[in-house]
Amino acid sequence: MKITTIGLGYIGLPTSILFATHGHHVRGVDANPAVVETLNQGYIHIEEEGLQALYNEALQAGNFEAALTPSDSDAFIIAVPTPNNEDEYKSCDLSYVISAVESTIPYLEKGNLLIVESTIAPRTTEDVVQPMLEAAGFTVGEDIFLAHCPERVLPGNIAYELIHNPRIIGGITPACTAVAKKMYQTVVQGELIESTASEAELSKLMENTYRDVNIALANELAKIGLDLEINALKVIEMANRHPRVNLHSPGPGVGGHCLAVDPYFVAAASPTFSPLIQTARQINSSMPHFVVENVTKLMETAPNRKITIFGLTYKGNIDDTRESPAQEISWMLQRAGFDVVEYDPHVAHATMPIEEACQDSSLILVLTDHAEFETIPESATEVMSQARILDTKTIVKNHHATLHHLGNLYEAVNKIPQKM
Template sequence: MSDICVIGMGYVGLPAAIMFGKAGHTVHGVDINTALVNSINKGEIGAEEPGLRDALAEALANDRLSVSETPSAADVFVIAVPTPINDDHSPDLSYVVNACRSITESLAAGNLVVIESTIPPGVTVNTVAPVLEESGLKAGGDFSLAYCPERVLPGNVMAEIVGNDRIIGGIDSESTNRAAELYRSFVTGTLHESDATTAEMVKLAENTYRDVNIALANTIANISESVGVSAWDVVEMANKHPRVDLLKPGPGVGGHCIPVDPWFLVAADETSSGLIQSARSVNDGQPSLIARMALTVADGVASPRIAILGAAYKPGVSDARDSPTAHLVRVLSEADAQVTVHDPQVKSFTPSLTENVVDAVTDADVIVVMVAHPEYDVLDPARLASHMRARSVIDTSNILDRDVWTGAGFDFHRYAEPN
């Protein structure tokens, strides 16, 4: 078993550190966020990830995990830090570069370094390796270097980090073999061995595939609405074809992966990535489309009061990073609308979340259901109507019963179908 130092204690790094510890390795986690470090060492986490809190408590109790702000000597270093994009959509590699630079003083001959952060193709070889070589050691000669991207779904991380297949791509065959041996200690899925740049491309292709297909669904939805038919019916019936599997349309794409990763492919080859850029434009434009819909429904009301239900980037999670609701709030606020937001799972958001749905809709003119949380399937429209200034609702995800809401006196609108 190895001593492992994991840099980055976020949504990816902490579960990885815990699973390495559970497999018998001794793990030291590192993060520059002092408050996060202190919380983890107390067994406290903000993310509502099933099984994560108990697994952390077990790792701490068994002395398999310690966390601080400073890297320490280890046999293996795992880099799991964010890779956001800049305002111009170019990749921001500063977190990865700084994390790699932070371990150069601890790096020793015979070590293995694994990058889990999502990065553009070629970065492991052309950026990460040179930074690590500032230690005076040679990548592929003195130490091994591999890329192994995470493949987990928020809300099911603890199961998927073990059971999902993984891509292992080293800068040479020894690096690939050593990284595969490391992940084999807890991963039950198949380990697919390749080279670093191919592994980088695989990760980006996976998320870009999803983004492009969501954009196709949204485009079909917008065209369906413009010609006067229900996109929900179109998708349902088109999927009766044995070789068609359209996704459902929605109010946008959020989270830390899908809205970001396609831009890494654009950065690698802007000329060949027109389809990818178009898909990003479609999906990024959805919140503005919903905003226009809400303002139209509230037509004639000065400074309309709009209650948004759902702040998470998708149903069933507490993660609101880059959520469509965040974009919607900005657009509505710029249009002088007064906005309230409720979410049963998200803990922190701007503007501050209301404690319950009734507080959110009190004196509102329009309700916009942005996230298909199960809690919103069972709302009592008659109860909500009694607290509102006007009675209009917009269902962006096809989860509300039109007859029930119209029966309660609501002016009912659903995205992607005639209203």
């Protein structure tokens, strides 16, 4: 089967490689010439465990090529970004999806399959994409097949999860669902769940919204603990011993291409009936300000204004900085006049010896749960002006410094003498 994938980012590239290593001939299309050039030189441009080895396999089989434009294919997969619009509810910006669909229309033939994998607002496939195909002269469900099949993967384990996770197949018609399901059956070992396109869209969005709401509850608890001088981490530990309770840990905010973005799409589609979702977004979006406010208090008695940030990505063990609260916190601290050093072994511009990053620093601020941060060596803390750590991700296990967490900050910030 010949497949063209539009968009070679964190989802489009692994998806393309997956199909290419299962016998399909894949043409990967991206608007960035540097991405295309890098791939055609034999290297992937994202950090993802095991993906380079799979890419090598696809190239050896002659089943993948990168290009700037589509070509004739049996199936087309849209995997482009869907950022937020700058409007009241931060609705879904469909410009990349619309452009990608338009780019496929000159190559579409009767019997082709068009899959939208990009995360999109509810009813987009029906109300936006389907009319585009019909305007081009196709009858969806008869001579062209259209479906929304959202990804549901964990960065850092994408190659495995694309194969083994359940996959929703949301066709515009039952015939569309059947054709799309047949294609995914060639690679996916997990359950293939049939649905309508709109059900698939909203299901994907609610998966991430569920997590966002639960994270917001933990973050709100951290604020309550600070206000009432109660150790929120201990509260979470005890509450989670209840057989039907699973509170998350608080953190510096929510980032990435899913949790920090998708809930807005639901709220924008139905603003009157989504107050809980909107409140959760407000809570999680406020966490960088909460972190900066309390870092400022911790630094009132510090010997200098130097802070070393550990981690810039939105989650651990990856190189993805999209919507990262760590970056927002770094910028806020720099604007507040702090001397900030950014250290992240997964981000090129922030890679340096750990001792260099910590030299003369008065605070290590851990903002990402990279495995490298579980142990902070004495060689790093002994060169600090003040050996103090604020671990916002509850990741640090071994250290040689005074350690604070978001859930028990009252022990530190509420006891700092206020300057007159």
